[in-house]
Amino acid sequence: MSGAWYSNWRHVFKLDPEKEITDEALDAICMSGTDAIIVGGSSGVTFENTVDLMARIRRYEVDCALEVSTLDGAVPGFDGYFVPIVLNTDNAEWIIGRQIEGLKEYGTFVPWEETASQGYIILNSEATAAEVTGANTELDETSLVAYVRMGARIMRLPVIYIEYSGRFGDMALVRAAKEAANEAQLFYGGGIHNAETAAQAAEFADTIVVGNIIYTDLEAALRTVEAVRRSATA
Numbered sequence: 001m002s003g004a005w006y007s008n009w010r011h012v013f014k015l016d017p018e019k020e021i022t023d024e025a026l027d028a029i030c031m032s033g034t035d036a037i038i039v040g041g042s043s044g045v046t047f048e049n050t051v052d053l054m055a056r057i058r059r060y061e062v063d064c065a066l067e068v069s070t071l072d073g074a075v076p077g078f079d080g081y082f083v084p085i086v087l088n089t090d091n092a093e094w095i096i097g098r099q100i101e102g103l104k105e106y107g108t109f110v111p112w113e114e115t116a117s118q119g120y121i122i123l124n125s126e127a128t129a130a131e132v133t134g135a136n137t138e139l140d141e142t143s144l145v146a147y148v149r150m151g152a153r154i155m156r157l158p159v160i161y162i163e164y165s166g167r168f169g170d171m172a173l174v175r176a177a178k179e180a181a182n183e184a185q186l187f188y189g190g191g192i193h194n195a196e197t198a199a200q201a202a203e204f205a206d207t208i209v210v211g212n213i214i215y216t217d218l219e220a221a222l223r224t225v226e227a228v229r230r231s232a233t234a
């Protein structure tokens with residue numbers, strides 16, 4: 001892994017600007033010992049709801065990055081920025097189209113040292129991101145490895161993100177992705193809903209991302225932090 005600003009992240013919570021979160025729940029998330037908060041969502045992300053969430057997280061010391069998924073939601077003031085590129089779609093709009101529009105609009109303001117691209121490989125056909133981007137989610141191991149090599153070796157993206165948003169994924173595929181990722185940092189997200197699934201994903205991915213469970217079972221979400229700490233020392 002590189003010495004990038006996110007390179008020591010093992011556990012991350014992803015907060016969705018479109019969803020409501022109480023001050024108490026946000027306090028618990030920010031004080032949980034997680035390595036960072038990513039702000040991001042695949043629908044309903046606006047300047048207003050992103051600024052609002054950023055300002056609330058900013059009261060805490062935890063690192064906070066924005067995953068830029070809409071042009072409206074590109075908000076200054078985060079510690080870092082991720083620019084998603086969907087690798088397993090045939091629709092160029094999600095590979096370079098939106099990103100070029102973003103660069104035309106914000107190119108001069110981008111803090112390049114704190115900005116990194118993410119090569120998304122979306123594997124849950126029911127995830128909003130898969131529907132929006134028309135991702136080819138049915139990949140066998142050979143195809144997945146080809147996509148990982150495309151992102152990590154040919155395009156030299158610093159992050160490969162195996163995305164199962166909403167469903168816990170096939171850990172054999174995550175293991176294969178890690179083996180093919182070379183110097184890219186492997187993010188895994190999707191369906192981590194307790195300590196066990198957190199530990200399983202952390203066995204293969206460099207960084208695990210915990211999202212939806214925050215909004216349905218906060219205590220379970222918080223237990224994923226300790227699970228990753230334990231797996232690091234085991």
Ligand SMILES: CC(C)=CCC/C(C)=C/CC/C(C)=C/CC/C(C)=C/CC/C(C)=C/CC/C(C)=C/CC/C(C)=C/COP(=O)(O)OP(=O)(O)O
Binds near residue numbers: 067069083165
């Ligand atoms: C002004 C300023 C400081 C700018 C800095 C920001 C910056 C670095 C700008 C650079 C310009 C630029 C290149 C912008 C990119 C703009 C853009 C719109 C890119 C497209 C991104 C993309 C491919 C989106 C598709 C959807 C996707 C992959 C989203 C990623 C996040 C994600 C999957 C969240 C999960 O969503 P969720 O809602 O939780 O999903 P479920 O419903 O399934 O739970």
Ligand SMILES: O=P(O)(O)OC[C@@H](O)CO
Binds near residue numbers: 167189190191192209
């Ligand atoms: O919401 P979940 O299923 O935890 O997935 C986390 C993250 O990968 C979503 O982009």
Ligand SMILES: [Mg+2]
Binds near residue numbers: 016165212
């Ligand atoms: Mg979500």
